[in-house]
Every structure is written in structure tokens, then in C-alpha cells.
Amino acid sequence: MESRLLLVDDDEVFGAVMARALARRGFMVNWAREGAQALQLARQHHPTHAVLDLRLLEGESGLDLIEPLREINPSIRIVVLTGYASIATAIDAIKLGAAYYLPKPVDADAIVRAFGHAPGGGETAVPVTEAEPLSVRRLEWEHIQRVLAEHGGNISAAARSLNMHRRTLQRKLGKRAVNR
Template sequence: MNLSEMPSLLLVDDDATFRSVLSRALEKRGFAVTTADSVEQALPLASANPPEYAVLDLKMDGASGLVLVQKLHELDAATRIVVLTGYASIATAVEAIKLGATQYLSKPANADEIVAAFGHNPSTDVPLEAHPASVERLEWEHIQRILHENGDNISATARVLNMHRRTLQRKLSKRPIGL
């Protein structure tokens, strides 16, 4: 298969090593890969030749990957977009899907996971919950995750959350409804 017959893929990530390794892996899987290290560098490339597929980092220097998701979707609504991030959250995942992303993956994600994610259909795969989690429940889960990441150290967790230690202790002593 020559280059013009391969599906086009735009890879945007500010980590040069990750971008290079992932680019080679995706080329081996049959994609014609174009790379950029920022939203600002990717926009002219995408405007000149809208890609069939895109893999975007969420958090980069300059504009957020969410800006690029929206622009790519405006250029061609059929573009299959996978958003990668080391800072996964429910809010940004929902926002990415609303803006036109096909799937949202946490780093580290390998090329096979990314290629599989292109086949994801966000409009039908996940039904909306009849009773979505409350803000209190989401806050509780977030605090628990950060607490676990800090080896159950209250003081370290409070610093990460930019919260007074006593406030964190009060929040931990209360369990949200439905938990």
C-alpha cells in the first residue's frame, strides 16, 4: 500500500519521545501519520489536509487539546478523534465527547488500544445513567483517589487538593448519600 492509500492520522502531543514512538507504531499499523507538538502547530496542518483520524494529548503548552477536538470536528465531523491524557477526569472526558471526540483514554495507552478506540461509538456504547452521581459523590471519589495516590497521608493529600488538613478530615468523616 502506498502512502496516498493509507488513512491519514494527525498525532499531537508535546512529549517528543512519546510522539515519536507512537508515530512509528501507528505507521506500522497502516496509518500515514503527521505529527505536531501543539494545538497551534496542528491547526494549519489540519486545515490544509483534514485527517481521517487524530490522536491528541489533552494537556499541552498553549491551548488545550479540547480546542483542537472542536476545530477538527468543525473541519470534518467524520474524523475519528482519540484524546489521551495523564490527567483523566470525568468532566474533561464528557467535554471531549461533547466536542466531537470518539474516545478518551488515560496515558499510558499503546497503539493497539488507540486503534481499537477509533472503532468506539460514543453515542450508543454507554447509556446515560438514570440517576447520575451527585457532586458530593464525585468529590468523595476524587478525594479517595488522591488520598490513595498519596499513600493515605492526609497532610500530603490536603496539599495536593489545596485544602486545609482539618477540612479534608471533616470531608473524609462524612460519607455521601448512596455510598
């Protein structure tokens, strides 16, 4: 059976490079830049694999595509990519049925390896090696993301829970995720 892959990413350069790289690894790739286009392609081609960017244009989330894709093909293997990695979103992705969650930058070989993981199989959602412990800044970022998710994205409630001024929290959230 051929492997049909749906790539959903709004970044023109990344999408083009990744589509070519995954095609060289044996996948028949369809690339969408937004959610509606992705679901249309999925209905037409019934992908066996999907690579979803977490944040798409105009506030769309790749997480919102997981359930509809699983309705189209219950055995689809889904990997979620993000430039804004956090434990909270990794947990959400895995709970929704993604096989794996990878922080960007990522290469095609890592994506192909990630397809081999069982959904909810207990693997680490965001790979961290023991040789590279998380920095204090990264741990703070992860904690803030978890608390924000617990409060449904409400910045004021999260700030109160963190015993932090709302503007300070907004400033921290406005920065890119801290790398390890």
C-alpha cells in the same frame, strides 16, 4: 481510502514512539506539538483520524482542537489521551465529538481499538473493568474534578462546594491523578 492521522502531543519521546507505532499500523501520520501547528497540518492533509493529548504546552488543551478539526472534516475520528484522567474531562471530550478518551500510558493498539467506538454511542468514556473497582482516593479525585468543572475551574467556589479549605483543594489538585 487511506487513513490519515493527526497526532497532537508535546512530549517528544511519546510523540515519536506513537507516530512510528501508528504508522506501522497503516496510518499516514502527521505529528504536531501544539495547537496552531496541528490546525495547519489538518488544513493541509485533511486527517481521517486524530489523537489529541489533553494537556499541551503553555496551557493549551487538546479539547480546544476538537471543534476546529470537526469543521475541517466532520467525519474525523478523534481519541483524546491524558495523563490526568477525570470523569469531567472525559464527558467534555465526548460531548465535543471525540470517539473515545483514554488515560496514559496507552499503546497504539488501544488507540486503534478506540477509533472503532461511535461518538456519543454510550460506551464507557474511561474504560474500567469490574475486576478493578476504583479506589477511594481515585473516587475522591474524580469527584473533585467534577465539582471543579461544575464551577468553571474556580478553585475557591469548588472548595466552598466541597466544604474544604481552598489551600487543601489546591494541594490535592497539585498532585497527579490517582491511578485506580
